[in-house]
Amino acid sequence: MTRLPGAASLAAMIAARSPEIAAVDLARCDRCGLCLPLCPPAAIRLGSVDLLIDAGACTGCRKCIAPCPVGALRMGLRA
Amino acid sequence: MPDVDVLVVGAGPGGCIAAREAARAAPELAVLLIERDPAVGVPVRCAEGVGDAGLREFADPTDASWVSRRISRVIFIAPDDTEVPVAERDVGWILDRSRFDACLAAEAAASGAVVRTGVAASGMDRVGERWAVTLQGPGTGGREETVRARVVIGADGVETMVGRWAGLDTRVPARDMESCAQDLLAGIAFDPDAIYLQFSDRDAPGGYAWLFPKGLGVANVGLGVVALRARGRTARQYLDAWIARRYPAGTRLGTTVGGVIVHPTVRRAFTDGVLLVGDAAHMVNPLSGGGIVNAMKSGRLAGRAAAAAIRAGDISAARLASYQRDWMTLLGDDHLKYYAIKRALERCDDEFFNALARTVNRIAPAKRTLGRIFAHALVRHPQLLAVAARFFV
Numbered sequence: 001m002t003r004l005p006g007a008a009s010l011a012a013m014i015a016a017r018s019p020e021i022a023a024v025d026l027a028r029c030d031r032c033g034l035c036l037p038l039c040p041p042a043a044i045r046l047g048s049v050d051l052l053i054d055a056g057a058c059t060g061c062r063k064c065i066a067p068c069p070v071g072a073l074r075m076g077l078r079a
Numbered sequence: 080m081p082d083v084d085v086l087v088v089g090a091g092p093g094g095c096i097a098a099r100e101a102a103r104a105a106p107e108l109a110v111l112l113i114e115r116d117p118a119v120g121v122p123v124r125c126a127e128g129v130g131d132a133g134l135r136e137f138a139d140p141t142d143a144s145w146v147s148r149r150i151s152r153v154i155f156i157a158p159d160d161t162e163v164p165v166a167e168r169d170v171g172w173i174l175d176r177s178r179f180d181a182c183l184a185a186e187a188a189a190s191g192a193v194v195r196t197g198v199a200a201s202g203m204d205r206v207g208e209r210w211a212v213t214l215q216g217p218g219t220g221g222r223e224e225t226v227r228a229r230v231v232i233g234a235d236g237v238e239t240m241v242g243r244w245a246g247l248d249t250r251v252p253a254r255d256m257e258s259c260a261q262d263l264l265a266g267i268a269f270d271p272d273a274i275y276l277q278f279s280d281r282d283a284p285g286g287y288a289w290l291f292p293k294g295l296g297v298a299n300v301g302l303g304v305v306a307l308r309a310r311g312r313t314a315r316q317y318l319d320a321w322i323a324r325r326y327p328a329g330t331r332l333g334t335t336v337g338g339v340i341v342h343p344t345v346r347r348a349f350t351d352g353v354l355l356v357g358d359a360a361h362m363v364n365p366l367s368g369g370g371i372v373n374a375m376k377s378g379r380l381a382g383r384a385a386a387a388a389i390r391a392g393d394i395s396a397a398r399l400a401s402y403q404r405d406w407m408t409l410l411g412d413d414h415l416k417y418y419a420i421k422r423a424l425e426r427c428d429d430e431f432f433n434a435l436a437r438t439v440n441r442i443a444p445a446k447r448t449l450g451r452i453f454a455h456a457l458v459r460h461p462q463l464l465a466v467a468a469r470f471f472v
């Protein structure tokens with residue numbers, strides 16, 4: 001019997017296809033946390049001194065890019 | 080692995096009141112309040128304005144060290160810079176949040192809660208009837224600690240992770256996220272007893288620009304925009320333009336940015352052994368963007384609900400659902416109405432606000448109340464009537 005993929009693996013499949021993911025310019029980022037609740041897969045975390053984006057979880061949806069108050073988030077090629 | 084009864088994550092106003100109220104309601108319980116930053120209250124990511132009546136439910140502002148200014152007037156600024164002063168009784172206060180939050184944390188401690196700073200929650204898992212929460216940061220000496228809590232109160236703000244770890248949906252749609260920037264400006268001219276609010280698509284699309292006095296010639300000057308309407312410019316860029324136009328002589332003493340969630344309360348701010356308060360549960364007034372008193376009111380409900388649930392030996396979601404019901408009755412249902420008004424106001428253009436300002440300025444200042452202003456807005460914009468009917472009837 002073929003099993004349908006679950007939501008998590010579907011997200012991973014979409015993520016794997018996106019050539020671009022979000023990247024943070026730490027020189028601009030103020031670590032305000034505004035982008036965290038905008039991120040559907042919760043791929044962004046506040047570290048103790050920086051902002052961390054989980055490249056494996058980011059789906060490249062761009063929802064975090066425009067709202068950043070200081071323009072610290074950009075799309076970049078998946079490494 | 081140490082055990083606590085209540086773990087409160089985040090020592091802002093909501094978290095401090097939650098810890099204080101849980102400790103007061105049930106002195107036999109172990110209450111731990113943790114703050115990610117090394118000091119409670121800083122950095123300040125807030126315009127610091129608060130209404131008089133709401134504040135007084137929690138703290139007395141008379142001669143308090145944490146008050147920056149008492150406010151007795153609101154001055155609305157139309158898009159064409161027409162000023163509309165509105166005198167309301169007991170408008171409110173501009174706080175010094177660094178001192179205010181520290182005082183609230185000290186009260187929580189005096190009530191029996193343990194307060195730890197420089198300690199962040201970095202994950203949590205359900206283990207039996209408790210949540211095992213991982214703690215780390217300078218306050219743990221660099222070591223990873225695990226604390227097991229019967230109830231976790233997530234007061235961790237806009238960026239809440241407690242909600243997500245607990246499986247609650249705290250995501251925000253882009254149209255309901257205000258991107259904000261604020262400078263502390265010195266050497267500018269304004270009425271130090273008034274707050275200024277400018278509604279204008281040119282200056283702050285989807286939000287508004289503000290000046291909140293901190294002292295004579297010194298003020299929090301900021302604005303919020305909704306990115307979807309911001310024509311590709313950031314909040315920081317809009318603020319630079321607004322300051323260049325209105326306060327070009329100001330000296331910048333400080334700057335901050337952040338998000339304000341102008342969305343109604345999350346559908347579920349609770350689950351087994353978890354409650355969310357304040358910004359983490361989207362309990363900000365969606366029309367004004369004000370969140371300090373809301374956070375404290377929800378923190379009071381959550382602290383007492385947690386204490387009562389633990390005493391009763393039932394911390395299940397079914398029991399904690401009463402917290403959500405109590406919040407909706409207290410303010411959450413009102414926020415749904417404010418949200419509808421906000422959405423209706425989004426359809427009003429700059430010309431509407433310019434015309435409204437001219438009309439309202441013909442009312443004698445002593446008779447100029449928000450109710451009368453709204454009545455005039457209705458005459459000019461009948462589509463607001465449907466919203467008003469739902470609001471008042």
